[in-house]
Amino acid sequence: MPELPEMETYKSALQQMLVGHPITNVTINRAKSINEQADDFINHVKSQTIKAIDRRAKYLIFHLQNGSCLLLHLMLGGWMFYGAAADKPNRTVQVQLTFGKHHLYFIGLRLGYLHLLSPDKLHKEFQDIGPEPLAENFTIDAFFETMKHKRGGIKTTLINQSVLAGIGNRYSDEILWQAQLLPLRKMSDLNEAEHVRLYESIRFILQRGIEKGGYMDEPLFKDDHHTGKYDMYVHDREGKACKRCGHPIIKIDIATRKTYYCQACQH
Structure with missing residues (x-):
C-alpha cells in the first residue's frame, strides 16, 4: 500500500x-x-x-x-x-x-x-487523522505530547492513523530498524532517549523515502527515473542479512501485519 x-x-x-x-x-x-x-x-x-x-x-x-x-x-x-x-x-x-x-x-x-x-x-x-510527522510544527515536544498516554505496541501505534498520519506497515518496520527498537515493545516502556531516537528515525526514514521516490516500482510517467528507488533496510527481507549487523532478518505477525526486524540489533 x-x-x-x-x-x-x-x-x-x-x-x-x-x-x-x-x-x-x-x-x-x-x-x-x-x-x-x-x-x-x-x-x-x-x-x-x-x-x-x-x-x-x-x-x-x-x-x-x-x-x-x-x-x-x-x-x-x-x-x-x-x-x-x-x-x-x-x-x-x-x-x-x-x-x-x-x-x-x-x-x-x-x-x-x-x-x-x-x-x-x-x-x-x-478530522480524526493525527499530525503530519514531517510538518515543521511537529517538534520533539509535540511528539512527546502525542505519545505520552500511549500504552500499545510501538508498531501498532506508528501505523495508527489517528496517532500519526501516513505511516504504514512498510515504513514502520524501517523506522523501528533505524531506531534499533523491537516492534513488540510497548510505547509506555520507552525511556526518554528511546523516544527521541524513535522521533528522529521517523523523520529520517520518511524523508529518505521521499528523496528516493518511495518503494513502488511502477513509474508514474514514461522515462520516470525517480519513482521507486527506495531500497528497504528490513521490510520484506526475511532471512537476508541485516544491513547493520549481518544477522538474518526475522518475520513475525503483529496484529495480522507482516513485520520484519533484526533480533540482534533491535532491542
Whole structure:
C-alpha cells in the first residue's frame, strides 16, 4: 500500500504536470471507484482546471476550479500513470482523467477510490487523522505530547492513523530498524532517549523515502527515473542479512501485519 513517501512523490510530480491544466474528459470504467453517479461525477469534474494538489496522510487532494475536490486513496494495489494513450500500461484502468493528449490513469482501484467532495466534507474526512510527522510544527515536544498516554505496541501505534498520519506497515518496520527498537515493545516502556531516537528515525526514514521516490516500482510517467528507488533496510527481507549487523532478518505477525526486524540489533 502506498504510504506517505509514495503519495508525496506523486504529489510533487503531478503538481508540475497538472496544476493549471483543465480536465478535458473523464472516463469511469468502475462505478464503485467513485462516490457519485457516473454522469454527475463527470459533469462536475469535466472542464475543471486543477488549481492545486495537496497530500494529507496517505491521501492526495486535487483542488478544482469550482471549489470542490477529488480525494484519492489508492489503498492496497492502487497506482497511477500519466501519459499519452500509446504509453498506457497494459493494466485495467478504473478511472481516467484526460488533459488534452495526455491522461492520468488510476489503476488498481478495486479497494481504493476517487471521491468528489465539497470542502466541508473533505474537512470531515480528515478530522480524526493525527499530525503530519514531517510538518515543521511537529517538534520533539509535540511528539512527546502525542505519545505520552500511549500504552500499545510501538508498531501498532506508528501505523495508527489517528496517532500519526501516513505511516504504514512498510515504513514502520524501517523506522523501528533505524531506531534499533523491537516492534513488540510497548510505547509506555520507552525511556526518554528511546523516544527521541524513535522521533528522529521517523523523520529520517520518511524523508529518505521521499528523496528516493518511495518503494513502488511502477513509474508514474514514461522515462520516470525517480519513482521507486527506495531500497528497504528490513521490510520484506526475511532471512537476508541485516544491513547493520549481518544477522538474518526475522518475520513475525503483529496484529495480522507482516513485520520484519533484526533480533540482534533491535532491542
